[in-house]
Amino acid sequence: MRPIPAFASASVCAFVLSGGFALAAQDVAKSTVPMMREHAPAQAKVFIVSPKDGATVAQDVVVKFGVEGIALAPTSASTPDSGHHHLLIDAKELPPLDAPIPNDATHKHYGKAQTDDTIHLESGTHTLQLDFGDARHMQFDPPLVSEKITIHVMP
Numbered sequence: 830m831r832p833i834p835a836f837a838s839a840s841v842c843a844f845v846l847s848g849g850f851a852l853a854a855q856d857v858a859k860s861t862v863p864m865m866r867e868h869a870p871a872q873a874k875v876f877i878v879s880p881k882d883g884a885t886v887a888q889d890v891v892v893k894f895g896v897e898g899i900a901l902a903p904t905s906a907s908t909p910d911s912g913h914h915h916l917l918i919d920a921k922e923l924p925p926l927d928a929p930i931p932n933d934a935t936h937k938h939y940g941k942a943q944t945d946d947t948i949h950l951e952s953g954t955h956t957l958q959l960d961f962g963d964a965r966h967m968q969f970d971p972p973l974v975s976e977k978i979t980i981h982v983m984p
Protein backbone atom coordinates (compact mmCIF):
# COMPACT_ATOMS: atom_id res chain seq x y z
CA MET A 830 0.00 0.00 0.00
CA ARG A 831 2.89 2.34 -0.69
CA PRO A 832 1.13 4.85 -2.98
CA ILE A 833 -1.53 5.91 -0.49
CA PRO A 834 0.72 7.06 2.38
CA ALA A 835 3.11 8.69 -0.10
CA PHE A 836 0.22 10.62 -1.66
CA ALA A 837 -1.18 11.64 1.72
CA SER A 838 2.20 12.91 2.84
CA ALA A 839 2.65 14.96 -0.33
CA SER A 840 -0.79 16.49 0.13
CA VAL A 841 0.03 17.60 3.65
CA CYS A 842 3.25 19.21 2.46
CA ALA A 843 1.45 21.02 -0.33
CA PHE A 844 -1.18 22.25 2.12
CA VAL A 845 1.44 23.56 4.53
CA LEU A 846 3.41 25.29 1.78
CA SER A 847 0.39 26.88 0.15
CA GLY A 848 -1.35 27.88 3.37
CA GLY A 849 1.55 29.63 4.96
CA PHE A 850 0.74 28.14 8.33
CA ALA A 851 3.39 27.69 10.96
CA LEU A 852 3.37 24.03 11.82
CA ALA A 853 5.87 23.88 14.66
CA ALA A 854 5.90 20.41 16.17
CA GLN A 855 5.33 21.63 19.71
CA ASP A 856 2.29 23.68 18.64
CA VAL A 857 0.64 20.65 17.14
CA ALA A 858 1.48 18.54 20.20
CA LYS A 859 0.02 20.88 22.82
CA SER A 860 -2.82 22.41 20.83
CA THR A 861 -6.33 21.21 21.47
CA VAL A 862 -7.72 23.79 19.06
CA PRO A 863 -7.89 22.97 15.37
CA MET A 864 -8.09 26.64 14.33
CA MET A 865 -4.44 27.48 13.82
CA ARG A 866 -3.44 31.07 13.26
CA GLU A 867 -1.42 32.30 10.32
CA HIS A 868 1.66 34.46 10.54
CA ALA A 869 1.30 37.76 8.69
CA PRO A 870 4.23 39.02 6.59
CA ALA A 871 6.71 40.85 8.82
CA GLN A 872 6.10 44.27 7.21
CA ALA A 873 2.32 44.01 7.32
CA LYS A 874 0.45 46.75 9.13
CA VAL A 875 -3.08 48.06 9.47
CA PHE A 876 -4.09 51.56 10.46
CA ILE A 877 -7.11 53.83 10.70
CA VAL A 878 -6.75 56.49 8.00
CA SER A 879 -9.58 58.57 9.44
CA PRO A 880 -10.85 59.82 11.76
CA LYS A 881 -7.63 60.89 13.43
CA ASP A 882 -6.86 59.99 17.02
CA GLY A 883 -8.48 62.59 19.29
CA ALA A 884 -10.86 63.90 16.63
CA THR A 885 -14.29 65.30 17.43
CA VAL A 886 -16.87 63.91 15.03
CA ALA A 887 -20.61 63.73 14.35
CA GLN A 888 -22.62 60.64 15.30
CA ASP A 889 -22.39 59.17 11.82
CA VAL A 890 -18.69 58.54 11.49
CA VAL A 891 -16.93 57.56 8.28
CA VAL A 892 -14.07 55.25 9.21
CA LYS A 893 -11.42 54.59 6.57
CA PHE A 894 -9.26 51.49 6.87
CA GLY A 895 -5.65 51.22 5.74
CA VAL A 896 -3.50 48.16 5.17
CA GLU A 897 0.03 47.68 3.86
CA GLY A 898 2.24 44.65 3.34
CA ILE A 899 -0.56 42.09 3.19
CA ALA A 900 -3.32 41.68 0.64
CA LEU A 901 -6.88 42.73 1.29
CA ALA A 902 -9.15 39.93 0.10
CA PRO A 903 -12.80 38.93 0.43
CA THR A 904 -13.50 35.81 2.49
CA SER A 905 -14.56 34.06 -0.71
CA ALA A 906 -10.93 34.15 -1.91
CA SER A 907 -8.93 32.19 0.61
CA THR A 908 -5.44 33.02 -0.61
CA PRO A 909 -2.32 32.96 1.59
CA ASP A 910 -1.08 36.21 3.10
CA SER A 911 -4.41 37.96 2.82
CA GLY A 912 -7.33 38.91 5.01
CA HIS A 913 -9.99 41.46 5.79
CA HIS A 914 -10.60 44.25 8.25
CA HIS A 915 -12.52 44.00 11.51
CA LEU A 916 -13.45 47.12 13.41
CA LEU A 917 -13.47 46.84 17.20
CA ILE A 918 -15.61 49.51 18.83
CA ASP A 919 -14.92 50.31 22.49
CA ALA A 920 -13.12 47.00 22.94
CA LYS A 921 -11.22 46.79 26.23
CA GLU A 922 -9.13 43.94 24.87
CA LEU A 923 -8.76 41.78 21.80
CA PRO A 924 -11.22 38.92 21.35
CA PRO A 925 -9.99 35.40 22.20
CA LEU A 926 -7.23 34.35 19.83
CA ASP A 927 -8.25 30.71 19.54
CA ALA A 928 -11.62 31.28 17.88
CA PRO A 929 -13.02 33.35 15.01
CA ILE A 930 -13.53 37.02 15.81
CA PRO A 931 -17.09 37.51 17.16
CA ASN A 932 -19.57 39.11 14.79
CA ASP A 933 -21.68 41.68 16.66
CA ALA A 934 -22.28 45.40 17.03
CA THR A 935 -18.82 46.03 18.49
CA HIS A 936 -16.88 43.54 16.33
CA LYS A 937 -17.69 44.43 12.73
CA HIS A 938 -16.51 42.29 9.81
CA TYR A 939 -15.64 43.57 6.36
CA GLY A 940 -15.42 40.23 4.58
CA LYS A 941 -16.08 41.74 1.16
CA ALA A 942 -12.72 43.51 1.46
CA GLN A 943 -14.32 46.87 2.19
CA THR A 944 -11.98 49.76 2.94
CA ASP A 945 -14.39 52.01 4.84
CA ASP A 946 -17.70 52.11 6.65
CA THR A 947 -20.07 54.64 8.15
CA ILE A 948 -20.92 53.71 11.71
CA HIS A 949 -23.33 55.38 14.11
CA LEU A 950 -22.11 56.12 17.62
CA GLU A 951 -23.82 57.65 20.62
CA SER A 952 -22.38 60.94 21.82
CA GLY A 953 -19.42 60.61 24.12
CA THR A 954 -15.93 59.16 23.96
CA HIS A 955 -15.27 55.97 22.02
CA THR A 956 -12.31 53.91 20.89
CA LEU A 957 -11.79 52.33 17.48
CA GLN A 958 -9.24 49.69 16.52
CA LEU A 959 -8.74 47.54 13.44
CA ASP A 960 -8.00 43.84 13.83
CA PHE A 961 -7.04 42.11 10.58
CA GLY A 962 -8.24 38.53 10.20
CA ASP A 963 -7.92 35.76 7.66
CA ALA A 964 -10.70 34.23 5.57
CA ARG A 965 -11.79 32.16 8.58
CA HIS A 966 -12.00 35.39 10.67
CA MET A 967 -9.07 34.21 12.76
CA GLN A 968 -6.62 36.78 14.04
CA PHE A 969 -3.03 36.52 12.91
CA ASP A 970 -0.15 35.33 15.08
CA PRO A 971 0.80 37.76 16.47
CA PRO A 972 -2.40 39.80 16.05
CA LEU A 973 -2.24 42.34 13.22
CA VAL A 974 -3.95 45.32 14.80
CA SER A 975 -3.97 49.07 14.36
CA GLU A 976 -3.25 51.62 17.01
CA LYS A 977 -6.39 52.09 19.10
CA ILE A 978 -7.71 55.60 18.56
CA THR A 979 -10.02 57.66 20.77
CA ILE A 980 -12.67 59.91 19.26
CA HIS A 981 -15.20 62.30 20.73
CA VAL A 982 -18.71 62.12 19.30
CA MET A 983 -20.78 65.29 19.48
CA PRO A 984 -24.35 65.27 20.83
Ligand SMILES: [Cu+2]
Binds near residue numbers: 915962966
Ligand atom coordinates in the same frame (compact mmCIF):
# COMPACT_ATOMS: atom_id res chain seq x y z
CU1 LIG B 1 -14.24 38.52 9.53
